[in-house]
Amino acid sequence: MGRYVIRRLLQMIPVFFGTTLLIFLMVNVMGDPIAGLCGDRQCDPATAAQLRSEFGLDKPVWQQYLTYMGNVFTGDFGTAFNGQKVTELMATAFPITIRLTIVAVVFEIVIGISLGVVTGLRRGRPIDTTVLILTLVVIAVPTFVTGLLLQLLLGVKWGIIKPSVSADPTFDELLVPGLVLASVSLAYVTRLTRTSIAENARADYVRTAVAKGLPRRRVVVRHLLRNSLIPVVTFIGTDVGALMGGAIVTERIFNIHGVGYQLYQGILRQNSQTVVGFVTILVLVFLAANLIVDLLYAVLDPRIRYA
């Protein structure tokens, strides 16, 4: 197990350098960001040159990348164009997005898995059909439609929530945005769990457990669910990364100043320091989530062992 973890950690290094280099090159291809800083007028050449050298934009790309990576290892992620340290931006954006992600993942786990178990155990019954149709609808409707609709109904028409969250939102403010963000994944989790449960319900070990006279609850939770969770855990694991980086639509609708918003702003202003910095952290989150998922396999199914 220990050796497996170390091997996985070592594999992360090339992935980390590869992705950051790719992002660095992509942002660079977009052209000169200084020209956009002066609005609809031309920057005066002396100031523009000075700014370019301050942000290191006058050097060749490979040199910019090396300097940047060198700085990253000392914890310096550079400065955004508005004069703020990127680490400062991260310190405000990540806690909010992490909160939002936790809300979304909790919804996925609680509602998604419960619905999956229920429908998987009663295939073909009306409840199964109803949930299947509902999940299909949720998957088919784009997130911004769900988001705007909930905002309009709950926020404007009925006044149950505020249409936009505050600057440093608490968990309860994030419930509706979290539900919107989770909705599509939630539907997938339901369907994955349902299929997996339905498949395993006929397995020998379940029949044995039932024949032993174990209480139904114990059969479902300890035997059936535990074995059926592997595909679901894989999905939720990769989804954590996707939720953190891909919440742009939800964050815009509810005015959440999280990672998605900072990335969007960074790309719009072609601020490579912001974009690369945030993406670097997101890459790390992805890698860590995948590692945890792999380790969970062994916990869920003792037959899976890593030597």
Next chain:
Amino acid sequence: MRGATQVRWAACAVAVALAATACGGGGGDGGSGGGADGIVSSSWGDPQNPLEPANTNEVQGGKVLDMVFRGLIRYDPKTGEAQNMVAESIDSKDSQNFTIKLKDGWTFSNGEKVTAKSFVDAWNYGAALKNNQKNAYFFQYIEGYDKVHPESGSASAETLSGLKVVDDLTFTAKLTQKFSLWPDTLGYSAFVPLPKAFYDDHDAWLSKPVGNGPYTIESYAKGSSMKLRKWDDYPGDDKAKNGGVDLKVFTDNNTAYTDLTSGNLDLVDDVPASQLRNVEADLGDRYINTPAGIIQTLAFPFYDKEWDTDDARKVRQGLSMAINRPQITDQIFQKTRTPASDWTSPVLGEDGGFKKGLCGKECTYDKAAAKKLIEEGGGIPGGQLKISYNADTGSHKEWVDAVCNSINNVMGNNKACVGGPVGTFADFRAQVSTQKLKSAWRAGWQMDYPLIQNFLQPLYYTNAPSNDGKWSNKEFDGLIDKANAESDKAKAVSTFQDAEKILVEEMPVIPLWYQNGSAGYSDRVDNVALNPFSVPVYEEITVK
């Protein structure tokens, strides 16, 4: 019936979730009172640059500076007229050497006195190359600017030689050329005074700017919100009529509008285009749509030989006549733009140099004449007009397509004009400023100060900083120089208009429309108006 229990449990979880949100939502903004202590909540955008006076060149940062600072001059929020604020008098005998006297009794909100040195030091800081201030060129008329801010290489002086402190409340400024309207430019936020704290602990100042205006900053969370409170000891006569302003950054102006209509926000100063159809129904007379000092144009590349000919001049005039301005401003902009008929803006007023119809028939839609002129000029250079624009913000695509449709209709050719989207604003500006574009592009100008000079000189004077098309005309340059040297304001304005008449003949850029400022407010507040820069006049807002 285990399954059923679980369903019920899941349903309960959702119910609890919604109920908890209900507890979290609703309620006022920190329980602020009404009347003179009432707090106004307003939408905001994240400023692009650090909040330094000489480094702020866009509306969002300018909005804050306007609340926190007062300069020598202030433009009347209604008429745009320049009036003395901190200045007692700004005198000159020769339109080149100015003596500036300050009123006594002005202080910064930290108690420090506003003196001549507060201004001179701030201007020197703004002009110095090493400080990277994006508005440094505002100091270019002051003698010594070329030493502290050379076009290339390093600076050979630290301070502007043209500025001299005479005593506590007096300083003098020497310009490099005659410029009679120079005092009228001093209302721009780059010219405000700065306290010692700005230089002593720059980082601390940036995280909580201190100024001499009617508001002080109570707290500033970069990128998300700023709380401004009324400064009770403010010495000026334009004291705040409310208790303060809470600015909230919105990632999307649609969300801000939704917040306004549901009663969580008092003021939105940018009504999203998609809501313009509903705005009358939603807000009634709480919707403001007034002219702002912004004009939008189509610019052409004069560095390209094909466009710099006498024939191309006719083509440009023809293109101008081929654009159906009233139709586009009505249907696409829902009357938040006004068809342009000169190169300035209605906010200048008749006395300030705005002249409706100065452009005449050259800016009026006339299908037959347009086609005739373009054909006389040998057709569009390159066979096709490509209008470049940035596709990331501002929904430029819609109107560019409409302008092209209009031109295509006139030419009877579906390919005569096409849009040329560029991914981001920065990339678009990079292409414009490095002369990469070979055909027309969308251009716009937001005035720095309400003077006709500001609409002409920076844009069309030979090698002027924003003359992106590199148009050059000796007669035009001569008239601008003459107007600047004129000591009588009315004469100066009419000379500027003479220069503008050359633009009709040469059509270096095609004027499209004047942009309006649009805003909406809740029924909790009153007295909301936009100034000529399309920024709300915050200190005048009253809370019920």
